[in-house]
Amino acid sequence: CPAQATSSSAISAHSPSVIVAVVEGRGLARGEIGMASIDLKSPQIILSQFADNTTYAKVITKLKILSPLEIIMSNTACVAGNSTKLFTLITENFKVKDFHSFFFLVFIGFLQMGCNTVLYHWSLYRYYCLAAVAALLKYVEFIQNSVYAPKSLKVCFQGSEQTAMIDSSSAQNLELLVNNQDCRNSHTLFGVLNYTKTPGGSRRLRSNILEPLVDVETINMRLDCVQELLQDEELFFGLQSVISRFLDTEQLLSVLVQIPKQDTVNAAESKITNLIYLKHTLELVDPLKVALKKCNTPLLRAYYGSLEDKRFGIILEKIRTVINDDARYMKGCLNMRTQKCYAVRSNINEFLDIARRTYTEIVDDIAGMISQLAEKYSLPLRTSFSSARGFFIQMTVDCAVFPSDQLPSEFIKISKVKNSYSFTSADLIKMNERCQESLREIYHMTYMIVCKLLSEIYEYVHCLYKLSDTVSMLDMLLSFAHACTLSDYVRPEFTDTLAIKQGWHPILEKISVEKPVANNTYITEGSNFLIITGPNMSGKSTYLKQIALCQIMAQIGSYVPAEYSSFRIAEQIFTRISTDDDIETNSSTFMKEMKEIAYILHNVNDNSLVLIDELGRGTNTEEGIGISYAVCEYLLSSKAFTLFATHFLELCHLEALYPNVENMHFEVQHVKNASRNKEAILYTYKLSKGLTEEKNYGLRAAEASSLPPSIVMDAREITTHITRQILQNHRSTPEMERQRAVYHLATRLVQTARNSQLDRDKLRVYLSNLKKKYEEDFPRAEELPEKTEE
Ligand SMILES: Nc1ncnc2c1ncn2[C@@H]1O[C@H](COP(=O)(O)OP(=O)(O)OP(=O)(O)O)[C@@H](O)[C@H]1O
Structure with missing residues (x-):
């Protein structure tokens, strides 16, 4: 949830949240793979379709990069005793769910009925990835119990050509994201470069490390930005301070565009929270523009340009008509609860205003009751709150001097942490219930207002994709610049x-x-x-x-x-x-x-x-x-x-x-x-x-280690003996040596001829040197075929 979305939440940002659907062609199309993936934290579907070889290295590599939470495959691929090779390979490495093959076909049928000609033609060539996406959407609907709002999802087709391929075992060998010896994140390339401030930025860095770019122009554009950030301190610090205030924009977007199929209290609460986060995010667009205003490099200018989008202002205006100006993201669950409760402006719904008054009275009553208890028992009691317990009482005393059995009997559910007692009372439990009840009412009425507002916002929501892209990219570039300032790196x-x-x-x-x-x-x-x-x-x-x-x-x-x-x-x-x-x-x-x-x-x-x-x-x-x-x-x-x-x-x-x-x-x-x-x-x-x-450096290394000296001595003796034996066996006659030289010479000639990069003059010099050397070493060189030099 975005509440945890601070820079320190890099780990939760990386916990698996991707669901992938994989389809393979049959018969002649075997080896043709369609894949569709969706990150539950980011409302973006990535499609790919490609041909793989019989080892399915590309699919496995792609899946390892995605590190999916779940993979769904058609149930026809996993018929017991007759499962496909791809299915077996994937199950060895990942958790797989089989899904009815019907769902893999439904979308295609719908497309082929002719709803959209572009998509229809596309479906003929990208049949498999579309089949995958059909099943994926159905499956997400099924597990999340929600659907995505119309026209809200971003769909990308990713060929495997735009990025360099690093297979998963190479990624592991090179310690790109995980260190083989040390579980600390910092002992990896990711750790070296990660100074990102947002979960989106760190996700972007992670995926870039696994799939570096191959397009020099794009790389140079990024390098220009890093250079500018390094040269302009004001720009660097200005941008960093704005970027660090952003929450997880991708996840926010993901939650916003999902429409729950049932109106539960949790769904209502989450929508209200996300609307507050959205307001918080949009209010950062202007400061971001100010920070970028004086930048010069084309990529930074392009990002500045993308912030000029009028839709940010439109959404914010619409939100402000309903939501209070001071409703904002705050740390702490009680603070956030208060923000949610009073998010909607007063006088929009009079029942909501009444419910909120009731809620305030109950909260005041609770505070009053606890201070009365403190007075009555002369104890340093204070009001505390947690999302699990609601309101409760806390008291900090020296627990050794004041054992819990000395507490008045009306205090129940006592727990002790260090020098602090936490407890409640029967009255307080009842008041908490009343408080919850009035909150439920408030959330329900707020939710209705928020849903109406969101339905007006959906058509403008696409600009947020741009925003999340801008924020994560700027965060990553800032992170590169930051890494440079700590060590003397050079521009490649x-x-x-x-x-x-x-x-x-x-x-x-x-x-x-x-x-x-x-x-x-x-x-x-x-x-x-x-x-x-x-x-x-x-x-x-x-x-x-x-x-x-x-x-x-x-x-x-x-x-x-x-x-x-x-x-x-x-x-x-x-x-x-x-x-x-x-x-x-x-x-x-x-x-x-x-x-x-x-x-x-x-x-x-x-x-x-x-x-x-x-x-x-x-x-x-x-x-x-x-x-x-x-x-x-x-x-x-x-x-x-x-x-x-x-x-x-x-x-x-x-x-x-x-x-x-x-x-x-x-x-x-x-x-x-x-x-x-x-x-x-x-x-x-x-x-x-x-x-x-x-020579014999293995023995010397063994000697330097803690291997007992007697063993090292034995090893040295045995090595000498074996070397002598090998030399004896290999002692060859001049004729054998000549033949070996002829063989080597011939191999060299073939290779040199194959290597068309050498220019002809160099080649001639090279070959005549070769021949000279051979004639010196072996007097019978005249037996070589005459035209060898050619
Ligand atoms: N350029 C370097 N500067 C400083 N220390 C280094 C450098 N290269 C290697 N080391 C240190 O030497 C250790 C051994 O290096 P490395 O494992 O690369 O040796 P190796 O030649 O591959 O050994 P082996 O042949 O036994 O596999 C490393 O763990 C590292 O601490």
Whole structure:
């Protein structure tokens, strides 16, 4: 309820309130998905229809982003023993309700009767999402016991093209909204950026982080706003003070446009409350305009323009004819009760005026009775109120000196909290009942007046959608600017290169005392594959995550933690990052790894950002290397920007085979620990070119840990023995080496030829160097086919 809608209610603002209906095509249309969702806190229906593959990755990702309260599916999809694959997949992850398939069809039938030609044609192409929305509306009507007022709902069709896709496991790996190790919200990207003041603003930030933009123009417009907010303190503080007074506009709108099917006291009370909230919200439009008046950037000007809408004034005028000027949102349930009681102006309904007089008299009587009791027993009694108990008596004394059995017998229902007794009396209970009765009357009569007023307002209510959009967007932009003022972020540019100068990890900065070590990144189309090596704990995973987080921050319109940054828009961000707290068994960890990598390989395109950390660690070394090598070669055939962190140094040979691969490593230093006469590792967290030269760093890390020294010694001996054995097995004849070199040379030639980005001169130089090197190493090079160079 909007009463809780303060900036501190971010958690309640995120509690699930979305209901989604999902429909899948049948027969030839299998895989065609229609989805419709409605947030019970926001009267907006979002429709989408798209084709998914057999893993249903898109549906599951979309559902995870929505984090629905409930999902409804047609009962034909879940016939016992014969349920569809989609149904089974969804039930594994979410709570599903089956709903009669009839409701999935009713809306379509109605449309096809020809009520609206645009919608009719639309229905032919978007059949499935319309079927979903039909069922969704019916279901909401059924559970909420209310319908939406005509022409009041906003309907959006959301294709999957306008935003970058981040699958749910990547969102988890990157700690976008939840931290794997720490349940605190602040240890996430959301926590780093969230300085929003309204629930709508924090919801918007959340959804933007999960679905960053891909349109450079829109991103730059947002960045212009953030820049202006950073440069103009007056604008920043002026806007922030107005925005923080807004309530949850979306939820308010949602409640306003619902018409209860039964007139209960609760429904009446809630409508009156919401009308007061509406008045409070509309009265903030003018201050918001004043705060925005001098802004210059196009987006802020556009928001200023949207506030010029005359309908805000019309609604407010209409409200003021019926509602008292001083009726407003106030904290505290008794205050709000008083506001509701006296909301409607006097002389509009004489029975209402009489009922209110009666109510006032009862409240005065209660106060009088309690002060008489205080006098009679010489006790420090005072009148208190709670929505559960109504009026009751409170007394603050030293409870140890004054035990409850010393209280007069007419005080009943005694409870004790710290040094305070709460109780009531039989008379007070009766008076509370009378008070409730007169309130019911007041609410009923007020409700009638409010309903009439609302029916006149509905036709203007659409401007509130604009207002809630404006407020949540301004709140989010202010939040970005706020985050910048606390840390030295820089405005990103958008080019075809990923270049970050001295970038650092934003979450690590927030949680650690010292500023993280910053690093440079440079990835272009001609050098789009970085293999990152380095000992354990040297900072590989942190670096990979840092790149993805900076990319997301840039694409939502925030500044980024770096000295300079330029990004290529990523249409998808994929990660395969092992999580250490995996409680699954080794084999299922491996299967999870394989599923995640298969998902990436199926969906990667030239504009993806791919981050892979320690692939193949769930199986033995040879197989791990084999899988990693094959995956790298597959990814190398695309122009995706890939960062591949690994302990398999064998993969670093790829640099020699592919011109677009670059080896990077994290440096460590060895320092003598004088007291223990041992060598210790000093992590620099600095990224340098080339592959790591560290050997047996696993053993050294084990030594540094609390593993018993005897075990470390044994491990060292066994490792030496195995390495010797492997070398023996691998010792090859010159002929074997020559064949291997021919194979590598041929692979390199094919890859180089495929990579049409290299210009022909560079290609020629590259190939003749290759041949020269081969001739030096292997005297029988004349056996190569003569035309290889071509
Ligand atoms: N740039 C940095 N600045 C400061 N501290 C860092 C930085 N990078 C990493 N660290 C610290 O080092 C710890 C280990 O980093 P990380 O997990 O990234 O290492 P890793 O190389 O991936 O290790 P492993 O190979 O064992 O998975 C982090 O928890 C973090 O506290």
